[in-house]
Amino acid sequence: MSVTTPRGFRAAGVAAGLKASGADVALVVNDGPDAGVAGVFTSNRVKAAPVLWTQQVVQGGVVRAVVLNSGGANACTGPAGFQDTHATAEHTAAALTSVSPRLILGAGEVAVCSTGLIGERLPMPKLLPGVRSAIRGLSRDGGPAAAEAIMTTDTRPKTTVARGSGWTVGGMAKGAGMLAPGMATMLCVLTTDAVAGPATLDDALRAATRVTFDRVDSDGCMSTNDTVLLLSSGASGIEPTPAELVAAVTAACHDLAQQLVADAEGATKQIAIDVVGAADEDDAVEVGRTVARNNLVKTALFGNDPNWGRILAAVGTTAAAFQPDGVDVAVNGVWVCRGGAAAEDRSKVDLTGRDVTIRIDLHAGTSAATIWTNDLSHAYVHENSAYSS
Amino acid sequence: MSVTTPRGFRAAGVAAGLKASGADVALVVNDGPDAGVAGVFTSNRVKAAPVLWTQQVVQGGVVRAVVLNSGGANACTGPAGFQDTHATAEHTAAALTSVSPRLILGAGEVAVCSTGLIGERLPMPKLLPGVRSAIRGLSRDGGPAAAEAIMTTDTRPKTTVARGSGWTVGGMAKGAGMLAPGMATMLCVLTTDAVAGPATLDDALRAATRVTFDRVDSDGCMSTNDTVLLLSSGASGIEPTPAELVAAVTAACHDLAQQLVADAEGATKQIAIDVVGAADEDDAVEVGRTVARNNLVKTALFGNDPNWGRILAAVGTTAAAFQPDGVDVAVNGVWVCRGGAAAEDRSKVDLTGRDVTIRIDLHAGTSAATIWTNDLSHAYVHENSAYSS
Structure with missing residues (x-):
């Protein structure tokens, strides 16, 4: 091993x-x-x-x-x-x-x-x-x-x-x-x-x-x-x-x-961002990475908050092919956003566990990619503000 | 008014x-x-x-x-x-x-x-x-x-x-x-x-x-x-x-x-990133923005840590014109990095105040730009993990 x-x-x-x-x-x-x-x-x-x-x-x-x-x-x-x-x-x-x-x-x-x-x-x-x-x-x-x-x-x-x-x-x-x-x-x-x-x-x-x-x-x-x-x-x-x-x-x-x-520093969540329905793999990677890097998405997940609006706002900053009113988002299997607007009740989303899956369907093609990331926690801030001292 | x-x-x-x-x-x-x-x-x-x-x-x-x-x-x-x-x-x-x-x-x-x-x-x-x-x-x-x-x-x-x-x-x-x-x-x-x-x-x-x-x-x-x-x-x-x-x-x-x-959410620092010596204004803006968005730089400043290595690591991810061994960095007026390596003693940097100025000289031209940002604090994480609940 x-x-x-x-x-x-x-x-x-x-x-x-x-x-x-x-x-x-x-x-x-x-x-x-x-x-x-x-x-x-x-x-x-x-x-x-x-x-x-x-x-x-x-x-x-x-x-x-x-x-x-x-x-x-x-x-x-x-x-x-x-x-x-x-x-x-x-x-x-x-x-x-x-x-x-x-x-x-x-x-x-x-x-x-x-x-x-x-x-x-x-x-x-x-x-x-x-x-x-x-x-x-x-x-x-x-x-x-x-x-x-x-x-x-x-x-x-x-x-x-x-x-x-x-x-x-x-x-x-x-x-x-x-x-x-x-x-x-x-x-x-x-x-x-x-x-x-x-x-x-x-x-x-x-x-x-x-x-x-x-x-x-x-x-x-x-x-x-x-x-x-x-x-x-x-x-x-x-x-x-x-x-x-x-x-x-x-x-x-x-x-x-x-x-x-x-084992990421201070993380409380291990998050898989599955981007599907992308026009090509580069688009899927770009969308996944952009969502993964968004501090407001990361802090929301730290707070067990399925804040799909922040996810959509992050997707909107990419150059990937998609229509704003054509994006679906599921958090841990619950499709909280369909067609760019609220869908299933967000209170159905269970975020109490460590593993989180965000699925984003761009409805723009057949390509897909997964980006793995973490939440942004108090412990991340603490560990990285004290690292060199 | x-x-x-x-x-x-x-x-x-x-x-x-x-x-x-x-x-x-x-x-x-x-x-x-x-x-x-x-x-x-x-x-x-x-x-x-x-x-x-x-x-x-x-x-x-x-x-x-x-x-x-x-x-x-x-x-x-x-x-x-x-x-x-x-x-x-x-x-x-x-x-x-x-x-x-x-x-x-x-x-x-x-x-x-x-x-x-x-x-x-x-x-x-x-x-x-x-x-x-x-x-x-x-x-x-x-x-x-x-x-x-x-x-x-x-x-x-x-x-x-x-x-x-x-x-x-x-x-x-x-x-x-x-x-x-x-x-x-x-x-x-x-x-x-x-x-x-x-x-x-x-x-x-x-x-x-x-x-x-x-x-x-x-x-x-x-x-x-x-x-x-x-x-x-x-x-x-x-x-x-x-x-x-x-x-x-x-x-x-x-x-x-x-x-x-x-007045940024949870911020304890108000940070000006002055990029000078850039080949053009776009380069200066790109470098400033990239440093401003780097969570490791932001958490270091929250911890009053003049961690210029993280600043240089962020600059290195840009496409701006510069030579890695030709970059100078000052934090609140102390040139802690010259030519891409350690220079003045970092203990001379006073980060106890709210205002921070990071000056990055790319030595690649005569253009400049300033990006304004904040640190990444416990309060930012708290406020943004609790916002919608």
Whole structure:
């Protein structure tokens, strides 16, 4: 149920003192025989140093190790911050090579991911010994420890597995705030023992993230550090079809994405916005995302208020194809709005549970998409007004 | 200091029982000799019935009365809701004509504005008697009473005056939430005794709103009911130059816009985001608006936290021209970020006051714009999760 479930991977998670308490450095090592990699990254133009570094590493097509830290994003840290990332990769490569002579690797085969506060340098005198400690701790069942070490405001670690025929996909993720489009704010490492080259991995990863992580919009805020990596060891000796790989990677991403929404900062509701009857998928995504980002909709749901008028007002700000008097809205199965006006009695809507489904029928076509989001609560405000202090 | 400061206007505000307490029906009458009008309206595609009605009325170029109600938006109410608006205009026209024979007017010269909860029909048996009561109460000093009657979650009425040479512009506005682009969520009536035809009024109003109300973005949520009307009576007999009129109308709109931001729902901070060094004005507005809408920036400021990393992360999601390592950010005058990285000590930033200025220098050109916004507080969440219940 983690990155070490597929054969060919070891992992570890250790406490290096980057955070006040708990583990904060994770390492995932691919023992091969293959070392394939694909990655998707934040579309934020302000990218953290580890994102800039790892994008280059992934282009090389070979990754044998991923070192991750919580306790600092290493974003907006200038050239010195980039040097820190580079030094981390070099240190990891050298230390791994010295203890695992089978693994002869250079810094260019080490991906680096960081998460935490933006704008502060990482404490390298703590991080580098942490990397050495993680190398000593590497094991075939180290996946859960690695998943714990990448947590920030997450209340629980997030791991997954999806099984193929004789091969598996494992994964871990972190992320509880700054969860938004173009990639939820998150780090995610997926592993597979399937045989698959970089191009196949890349196709599978992009197909999966497009309909999973990219459709999580917890708070509309896009991070500087989002990174999703997919590593292949080929240790199963089995080469699935591209479609089989897409299905398994999508299942793993979907499961992790749902865990992110379930654990979003301060949220009391986990909300699925199903947009149907759209002219095309882009319209459906735009409408879903716009409703997901509307603070008045989010606060209403926090207050157990099926305020469909606010939903319609949000839909009205989009460029999607629809007629204002042709939109239906259901909240938890009750069609409170038909044809753009009040329909079933809103008092029939039961919003006492944690799960909420908003269904919006645009009556403009046959396309659909679901966006997952959260409510806006007192606890969100509290957590995010106190985070850096 | 209100819509009745310019000569030629009478107004009233009365309680018709649309709200649980307080005045809720306002009337502004233009006694002429002119009856010029211009209007700007929400760009939301889901428009309330009174917006659809008043857009048509304004196209006619003549408005002799504006009837406004709080206690219900008459939005998403279908054809029946539109009939209610039409009946309100007809009733107002007939009743005004019967008591003021000088004022012979048809329904097509009566603008209607509504504000309150979306999705519910207005109680016409209360509203129409309220209109008659307002007609009986019309007076040359009724402006302040009218400003009170249009309040919803506003904690205080908002009025203004701007003086020309021998002529004035007066105004009133309401709006405390759903304040966002394309028009803050608001109703606003401006009056002037200057001599100015519809085309001149329209030019002046659009020039003014573009740099005032359109640059208020309190919570990123755009209303279905936003309406700004400018009425001219010509009673001063003085025809200002177009530039003089633009200046006075802009001053009035600016003052009212600042009052809206000052009274935004649950806000503890009034925030000016000055974007400078932009390649063009659109870039400056896009950057300012994106930062203004970022919940992580808004919650940080609520917590007195000069978290410039979140500001940079928000800037990075825009398409504006800038280099990530070329952006400077000051919070209340302290340049906490230079060249995309930490600069002056953030502990120097004093955020204890209500007013906050964020200055973002993109170093990409010479254009600038200011967006006004608020923080995201516990009180905002509370007020908006309890509003309709």
